[in-house]
Amino acid sequence: SEQYPLVVSTWPFLEAVRAAWRSVDGGSSAVDAVVDGCSACEELRCDGTVGPGGSPDENGETTIDAMVMDGLTMEVGAVAAMRYVKDGIKAAKLVMKHTKHTLLAGEKASEFAISMGLSGPTNLSSTESINKWAQWKDNKCQPNFRKNVLPIDNCGPYHPTKSLDLPEMCSNTAYMQDIDSLLPHVGLHSHDTISMAVIDKMGRVAVGTSTNGATFKIPGRVGDGPIVGSSAYADNEVGACCATGDGDIMMRFLPCYQVVESMRLGMEPKHAAQDAIARIARRFPDFVGAVVAINKNGEHAGACHGWTFRYSVRNSAMKDVEVFTVLP
Numbered sequence: 001s002e003q004y005p006l007v008v009s010t011w012p013f014l015e016a017v018r019a020a021w022r023s024v025d026g027g028s029s030a031v032d033a034v035v036d037g038c039s040a041c042e043e044l045r046c047d048g049t050v051g052p053g054g055s056p057d058e059n060g061e062t063t064i065d066a067m068v069m070d071g072l073t074m075e076v077g078a079v080a081a082m083r084y085v086k087d088g089i090k091a092a093k094l095v096m097k098h099t100k101h102t103l104l105a106g107e108k109a110s111e112f113a114i115s116m117g118l119s120g121p122t123n124l125s126s127t128e129s130i131n132k133w134a135q136w137k138d139n140k141c142q143p144n145f146r147k148n149v150l151p152i153d154n155c156g157p158y159h160p161t162k163s164l165d166l167p168e169m170c171s172n173t174a175y176m177q178d179i180d181s182l183l184p185h186v187g188l189h190s191h192d193t194i195s196m197a198v199i200d201k202m203g204r205v206a207v208g209t210s211t212n213g214a215t216f217k218i219p220g221r222v223g224d225g226p227i228v229g230s231s232a233y234a235d236n237e238v239g240a241c242c243a244t245g246d247g248d249i250m251m252r253f254l255p256c257y258q259v260v261e262s263m264r265l266g267m268e269p270k271h272a273a274q275d276a277i278a279r280i281a282r283r284f285p286d287f288v289g290a291v292v293a294i295n296k297n298g299e300h301a302g303a304c305h306g307w308t309f310r311y312s313v314r315n316s317a318m319k320d321v322e323v324f325t326v327l328p
């Protein structure tokens, strides 16, 4: 069908989508194209929140959550809170291809990745991540992810995602350009995660995710990135889904599993995406997040809550990547 191949990604990560498109248009498998696309984002350090040198945790360290899923075989590989190795999506693929496991975590994930030939140990900090952390650390009232603890200097307690009017800020282009100066909060930037879906020329579907997770998270925190069915899900029989947003909330609902299963039962991508987001919003009205759904016909649709979402699409009918905007 002329709907294949197809590449879809959260946010306007144009270079990542172009890299995946070159790969899949050249005949690569959906899995390999997803790895090429997400690797491009890691190398470019998309947004300063993917790959090395992004979002530091409470201790100032950058770690990586990543996952890849093959919708043909239903194999998954993932790494969580991986330290000292910059190639998150490649590490995830090594777990998928060379182990019977699905998810490796922490330093042991790093040891595995290095043993399989990825470079490391590497210091994942950058000047940018160190400065960002130092500024946060110096602020006695710094917002953080701890709750039910005595606030420092009576400054808290904080509810990070509640302290900002995100939809308004997202429609403000200054916010997009100069995120750090406007963000007194922790957690989500406007686009902290690449999650990508590809359908290759043979109609095989794959998804992948790579992220540094939430900024100033408690060390050890694992988000939705490496959780299958949460940040992404693929099934050749149906299609795929990619998610971004507040992983601490979203991973309780497996929104991407929900989207794919709803499409399996006959829902259109748009309805499936909206339904998955609505299920979360009913219980957590303040949550911030988005999903993008694709079916096997190459139809795509997004839904979001608490912010304006943008996702990228490339297929053979397009001259270059196109960006779609979804309003909450």
Ligand code: SD4
Pocket (backbone or CB within 6 Å): 188, 189, 190, 191, 192, 193, 211, 212, 213, 214, 222, 223, 224, 225, 243, 244, 245, 246, 247, 248
């Ligand atoms: C996380 N889902 O670790 C990621 C963050 C994200 O847009 O997607 N931000 O919670």
